[in-house]
Amino acid sequence: MKSFYQTFGFYLFLLLLSLKTAVAQSKDYYPDEKWRVSAPEAQGINSKKINDFISLLRAGRIQKPITSFAIVKNGYLVVDETFGNYNGNTPHTLQSVTKSITATLVGVAIEQGFIQSTEQKIISFFPEYSSIANMDNHKRDLDLEDALTMRTGQAWTGESHLDALNRYPGDRMKYVLDYKMETSPGKKWYYNSGIAILLGGLLQNASGMYTQEFAQKYLFDPMQISSANWRWSHRGIPHTGGGLFLKPKDMAKIGYLYLRNGNWKGKQLLPEWWVKKATTRHVTYTEDIAGISQLSYGYMWWLMSLDKKARNQVSTEIFMAYGHWGQFIFIIPRYDMVVVFTNSSSASYAEELKPISLLFDYVLPAVEG
Known part of the structure; x- marks a missing residue:
């Protein structure tokens, strides 16, 4: 009997050791141009449940405008699905997911020494501009x-201001700086696309x-992201409020960078404190979005709880980049997981928010389970 327990204990030890080693190896892994691939079940995802979900998506029964869905x-x-006429091989519009990546670029600039701290004054x-209105x-x-954190103090009280800015034929950087x-x-929060666009000039x-060359050299090239494409805002400055295009699998790399605390293949692209x-x-966002009445806001990342029963409680267990028409990157550290959804421009506002549900x-x- 003693021999049985000794043998059982030995094999249990080997099993636990192998699991620990596998987890450690996953933490050390970084994709090259392509991701390594696994069946969902091998990574702790119920294959039947996820495949049933994909079948519903493909049948258009729960989200018609969807163009891609991926899980890392x-x-x-472990999941790499595209829908309709989109095949995932061309860069997809990110809309305001761009803002989260723009904020990331500010962190990269701090790591590279181009910016000293987040306490530096914007006008500096x-x-x-010798004269600012x-x-x-x-x-x-x-x-x-x-x-x-979009607590600028500017009276940017609605995205109608963005429409005016996008149509403005003059200097759009000065347009935002001049704003009343x-x-x-630091006191009042307004969703402010103008300030995200200003960060491109900054x-x-x-x-x-x-800015696009800076992004490519210090963020995208180290991560072997070659799909980045920008829509332009003004005088050769990309639209850093909503003008970036990436392939969905490259969107997942951005999420993975945050899962790894800003490190990529042993090099710190972002300061760990920045992440x-x-x-x-x-900021606590009090308006209801997709049934969640209390989201939080970080550095141009949305934050929410992982516990569905506590979705109305302020929490930061899921980091979310969210863009118009339903573009999403969800980062879930507890499960070492990134989830990406993209949608077409035909999505209604209700359909745009559906990926959260x-x-x-x-x-x-x-x-x-």
Whole structure:
């Protein structure tokens, strides 16, 4: 009997050791141009549940405008599905997912020494403007962290302002800098695409490089992302509020960078403290989105709870990049998982938000049991 227990204990030890080794190896893995691939079941995902979900998507029964759906778990691409006329081989519009990547580029600029800290004043990056309209102490106090958390103090009270900015034929950087202040920075939150667009000019001035070249050299090239394509905003500056296009599998790489605390193949692309700050609650968003009445906001990343029963509680267990028409990157550290959805421009507002419900109602149950 003693021999049996000794043998059983030995094999149990080997099993636990192999599992520990497998987890450690997954943490050390980084994709090259392509991801390694695994069956869902091998990474702890219920294959039947996830395949049933994909069948519903393909039949158009729960989300008609969807163009792609991908899951990376433990460093393996376990789901890679495309729908309709989209095959995943061309860059897809990200819309405001671009903002989360723009914020990421600010962190990269800090890691590279082009920006010293998030306490630097915004106007200090734009010495070319000797005269800025509506200048007051509030505007002088506006710093990079205020911009990243969209607590600028500007009276940017609706995205109709973005339409006006996108149509503006003149200098769009100055348009945003000139914008009237409503209150002191750091107090009031308004969703502000203008400030995200301004960060494109800020990155160019700080680095001395075209923003798209900076992004390619210091973020995309190290991650072997060659699909990046930009829509332009003004004077050769890309539209950093919503103009980036990436392939869905490259969107997953952005999420994976955050799962690995800003490290890529042993090189720190983002400061580790930056990842923590970017995914920490700075603002509580009180309006209802897809049945969630309390989201949080970090550095241009949305944050929410993993527990469906506690979806109305402020939490930061899921990091979410969200763009118009239903473009999403979900980062879920507890499961070492990134989930990507993209949708076509035909999506209604209700359809645009549907991937949040799909995550909770179909994807997470396939992981949890």
